[in-house]
Amino acid sequence: MGSSAVTAQSQAVLQVDSLIKSFNGIRALDGVTLELRAGECLGLLGPNGAGKTTLVRSIVGRVIPDSGSITVAGNIAGSPAARATIGYVPQELAVYPLLTARENLATFGRYAGLKGKALQEATDWCLEWASLRDRANDASKNFSGGMKRRLNMAAGLIHRAPIVLLDEPTVGVDPQSRERIYEMIEHLKQGGTSIIYTSHYMEEVERLCDRVAIIDTGRIIAEGSPSELVRRTFGTRAELIVHTKHSSAADEWCSRFGGVRTDGEIRIPIAKPVDDLPELLRSAAAANVELHDFSLQTPNLQAVFLQLTGKDLRE
């Protein structure tokens, strides 16, 4: 993780303040406040429908909020100056399928105001960055899923914007291609690009992001570096993960020890594993809780999310 590269004193390049947006009476964003600091990668972690995409689309000016404000490098979101500062990679494969990779990049480069030699250089850089040089003249409809994803990312970065919004860029991508995408993002980070990275994959957020904002039902419920979030939520505690048959006895046992229950799984934070574990197991036996198996884990972001919301990230 590159948290060392970003300090708390870093200047905010993007600020979201008390953002509220409803669709048909349903709050998609419910008072979101956050900031992106120069050169950091901020992970926006939340399940599907949490409001991640609405927040990103608000930042690029495609969603008009009901209230609240967004400033991008000092400009109001959606203004031409703000749009010029942002590289937006939507969740969908937003490229022209009949155009080649080079033509797609050139098209979006022109839309971003590039022309002539600058456009040519930017196109070449993007092809190199996305490892698409050898397929530059092939129609994108013939690309594999991973290649399309990489082209999709490159098209959003053609104008080398200092702020990049990546909305779930690895959806539907195989592990090998995902690894390549991580490398591309790390390359961007090394270049000093400020990134907002939305995902519901805990692993990639932990790997790529300096800070994480956990979003659920349109609200930011926790914010900090991954290790901070774990420490803040669990302290030095470990987590006992128990697979058990669903029963009222199991529920009662779970809540007695401050645990969280999901389908067939109970997670209980324990402060001193060596001391507390035997007591926990004894009480389970006394309460007639049928344990199938159990394991002890160091908590991660997924556990943080579960602990804070009572829901699994993948729900």
Next chain:
Amino acid sequence: MIGPVVRTSLLNLRRDRSALLLTFVLPVAFFSIFAVIFGTQRREGTPRIHVAIADHDHSRASQRLIAGLQAESSLIVLTAPKQKEKSDAQKPAPFTAETAEAAVRQGDVPVALIIPKGFGESPIAFGPARADQPVIQLLKDSSDPIAPQVVSGLLQKAAMTSMPDVMAEQGTKYVDQFAGGLTSQQRNAMNEQIERLRGELNQQQTGGAGGSTTGTSNSEDAFGGLIAVDSRDVIGETKKNPIVAFYAAAIGVMFLMFSASGAGGVLLEEVESGTLDRVLSSRVNMLTLLAGKLVFLTCVGIAQLTVMFVWGALVFKLELLKHLDGFIIMAVVTALATSALGMVFAAASRSRAQLGAMSTLVILVMSALGGSMFPRFIMPESLQKAGLVTLNAWAIDGFTKIFWRDEPLTHLWPQVAVLLCIALVLFFVARQLVRRWEYS
């Protein structure tokens, strides 16, 4: 297992409004248009044909003939140009040979009859007309092959039904001339009969006897040739392949609309793929995007019409080079209007399937009404007027003015103005419709 398959297909059809539209609404709409066009004709006879008559004779015979033609329910006889405004106190002067011919050339009427001076002296020709005999001239626009035939037939019929006295008088003259003459007693008796006939005829005419000439018998064939007629094309007589000009425009406009709506569908694809979102988050705004698409579609439309007319020129001898300036003007305004229409289709649709169904329905109905499938002059008058709400009608009229009537470019202003207005209004409508994609 056939049952579940049928049930699934039925469920799919019920949910697919586009398919329902194409399956049930389009055929009914088309059937209705054809039924109105041809069904009405069957009930009311052929659509009423405008015919201009220039009477240079002013004789009793010529007036009788005109009265006979005026009594025909299938003709609208004009003895003078139509008054432009009702408030004009001065009535327009009656048609002359020149103004009647001009009316045909400008497409105001498809047929004109010129009754020459001296016609009344020898109106009926039993047998071939003599060289010195004044002959009625029938001036026609050959783009309408039906109207001259109808007028020609009704002219012969009118001669029989509206001027029997003249025929009797003429017959007497022939007997006098070729059969050794009548005795004074015979001539007196004959004159008495002719006078009685005239009296009856006058009585009929003052009593509104139009019905006497509306019989259903095919009189024009039975009595053809009683009145000598010299028929002449005043439009299209020098054209190598006259009808091609009409069809190049008619078919061209229809396919321009299809291709514009198809190309407009790219906008829908951009919406569905999220590309629109990306484009609008760049420096491009919605108005710029729409304007760019309109320019592109217009250029494609112009290219499409150019290919079509060049092909027409090469293969069917269409006079493209001679009318290049007029072609360019009409191609630009037509392509602009059809492109704007294509954008409205795309902007009003929620999916490609819906776009296909809606555009097919509207374009085919517009093409049928607007004259792209069959000329508007064969339609009942009400449908001809209704056709003016379609851009096909205005585009075809414009192209016809250039390629058919050889009219000067200044005469194109109504078509150009209307098509530009249509384009402007449709572009505005498209702009309003795409607002739903502009922001969430």
